[in-house]
Amino acid sequence: MPELPEVETTRRGIAPYLIGRRLLGAVIRNPRLRWPVAANLNDLLRGQRPVAVDRRGKYLLLRLASGCLVIHLGMSGSLRIARAAEPPRAHDHLDLVIEDGTCLRLHDPRRFGAVIWTTRPPEDHPLIRDLGPEPWSATAEYLWRRARGRRTPVKNYIMDGRTLVGVGNIYASEALFSAGIRPLRAAGRVTRAEYARLAAAIIRVIDRAIAAGGTTLRDFLGADGEPGYFRQRLRVYGRAGRPCRRCRVLVRRVVIAGRATYYCPRCQR
DNA sequence: AGTGCGGCCTGTCCGC
DNA sequence: TGCGGACAGGCCGCAC
Numbered sequence: 001m002p003e004l005p006e007v008e009t010t011r012r013g014i015a016p017y018l019i020g021r022r023l024l025g026a027v028i029r030n031p032r033l034r035w036p037v038a039a040n041l042n043d044l045l046r047g048q049r050p051v052a053v054d055r056r057g058k059y060l061l062l063r064l065a066s067g068c069l070v071i072h073l074g075m076s077g078s079l080r081i082a083r084a085a086e087p088p089r090a091h092d093h094l095d096l097v098i099e100d101g102t103c104l105r106l107h108d109p110r111r112f113g114a115v116i117w118t119t120r121p122p123e124d125h126p127l128i129r130d131l132g133p134e135p136w137s138a139t140a141e142y143l144w145r146r147a148r149g150r151r152t153p154v155k156n157y158i159m160d161g162r163t164l165v166g167v168g169n170i171y172a173s174e175a176l177f178s179a180g181i182r183p184l185r186a187a188g189r190v191t192r193a194e195y196a197r198l199a200a201a202i203i204r205v206i207d208r209a210i211a212a213g214g215t216t217l218r219d220f221l222g223a224d225g226e227p228g229y230f231r232q233r234l235r236v237y238g239r240a241g242r243p244c245r246r247c248r249v250l251v252r253r254v255v256i257a258g259r260a261t262y263y264c265p266r267c268q269r
Numbered sequence: 270a271g272t273g274c275g276g277c278c279t280g281t282c283c284g285c
Numbered sequence: 286t287g288c289g290g291a292c293a294g295g296c297c298g299c300a301c
Contacts, residue, residue: 003294034277034297058295075295076279091279110278112295127297152272161296170294237294257273260292 002073004135004166005206007058009213010079014104015053017081018062022099023048030093034074034114037094044117045069045096056122057131057165062096067119069096070127074112080105131165135206138164140196147187147195154190155183156257158202167202170237171209173262175201177236182268183261184254208233236262 002010025046031037038044044067054061060079062069073079084095084103094115095103106115118125132138143164147157155176158167167175176183178201181194190198212233235245240253244264254261 006294032278034295072295074278075293108278109280110293110295112277150271156272159295168294258275259294 002058002075002077003168003171003209004058005171005209005213007055007060007073008210010073011053011055011060014079014081017098017102018050018053018096018104020049020051023050024097024099027095027097027103028093029088029095030111033093033108033111034072035116037115038117041115041117056128057134057161058168059122059128061122063122067117068122070114070116070118070122070125071106072114072127074108074110074114076110077106077108077113080107131161132163133165135164135166135202138199138202140192140199143199144190144192144195147190150187152187153184153256154181154187154198155261157187158198159259164202166206169259169261170234171202171205173237174205174235177263177268178205180268182265183256183263236264238262 023045025042026044028037028039028041031039045064048064048066050062050064052061052063054063058072060071060073062071071079081102082095082105084097084101088095088105089107091109091111092105092107093111094106097103106113114127116125116127122128133142143158146163147154150157155172157163158175159169159172173183175198179194179197181190181198236251239251239262242251243249244251244267247264247266249264249266251262251264254263
């Protein structure tokens, strides 16, 4: 589920329910996420009021006076505001209980997500420190220069969080299609002009997805917040063997670094 | 240093 | 209807 647009949609959805509200504590039902959830989280949070809910890449940063709760949704995580009294469903691993009888509830079947408490600036945390720029700050010149000599496929290159953040598996295929670049091309062989198209395509795809994700904000408080926005918008992802929406040639699927990758052999060179 | 891969988990879907 | 295997939108940590 969560690529950057969904994390951003989540951030916008939960922030108003958290900022300035007093937290009563945390209920940990299953601490076994990617890393164990701090056993004393309840004590750490009790009585505090979040001052900001920020995002860096796909990490959510819940800032408090005494520290920061860093949340990552992994492959299958989601957050929603629920009534604290509402019975948790399977895989509802954690609640942050809010004074008004609601809670922020983390749901994550695969448990690839993470909830990390840090008292240092989260920007200095090892998981966040080495992240590349947000997509809107990743210029064509930067992408091109950094790729000098790189032989890794350009798809891997743009999915590497040290290059830039926010390009997940779906949007990597989508952006490369939009820019007309084959995903297996060596990053160092992609031209300046192509990086100009690619940088613009990444921003366009992500901006559109955020805008579409925003439309699901309305029912954010409803069920599990599963947004269906992307399906109809995808140009190549998941369309193997079906005609390219631009030229009708059949879309191909290849596996790059273990991840499904889709491209049009005519529109992308 | 850059690169590729195994691993973490559960749920779903598809073919037999 | 049951069962095995492939696959799923992330990313760390390690070997080379």
